[in-house]
Amino acid sequence: MIGVQSLLRTPDGAFVPVLEADPGDLDEYYLAGAIDLEINGTQIIDTEMWDYVDQLWAYICTMLQDLRSSGTSRTYFPDQPIELKFERLPSSLVLVSIEAGDDIRKVSVDEEELVERLGCAAKEFFQDMNSLLRQDRYSGELRKIDSILRQ
Template structure:
């Protein structure tokens, strides 16, 4: 289910399950089969977007799986990769477009989750601020 279609409160507000899909140049970097605690994962992605503004390479692991996500600046582009065991999926995309798309998707996610879980709205607000450079 797309986050914007979700109308019901997650059963366990401390462990919101779901997936983030990152497609780059038509290639799936991560998808639905890599589900995890999606609000925690989005928080990690927001921090990575913020940190990429001042670092060449940033990475994080999924909250509850041995899957590593990595963003590496390469001039005006960013290499986006997921590493799971021996499987590496990678693509290079325009840095500004990537940041814009990830930020918009994160804003949508955190906004909807704030409505569904108002008791977590403050922590979602902090994560959203990282997406917009706060």
């Protein structure tokens, strides 16, 4: 089971769901936030790992494409030395791992479930951001996600 939620960081350091954020408090070019990602009972990403959340979602979408094409992908967070990796295993599983200094977390999950759940969560994030900002700012990312989900 995969639980995922996109959060934006408020000026006072709290985290709120995207549509609960005040657009006036956001820096559209440096969008601070976090992805809360739990896979099969293992907390992979949490609010302690906050960063530029729109960039991180874009990186994760690229990771999903790379996973589909080559069976492995990795990225660093936009502004932190945190490495996220996806590695295809036998039996349609993917090893998801994250390394943040001495904190290393790993879990395996069904590849189709991972791609579907993260793809849908990314799509929801970018759609919600377009709505919140009242712009069509993330149309390229949305086209990319649709392509990933059709594979």
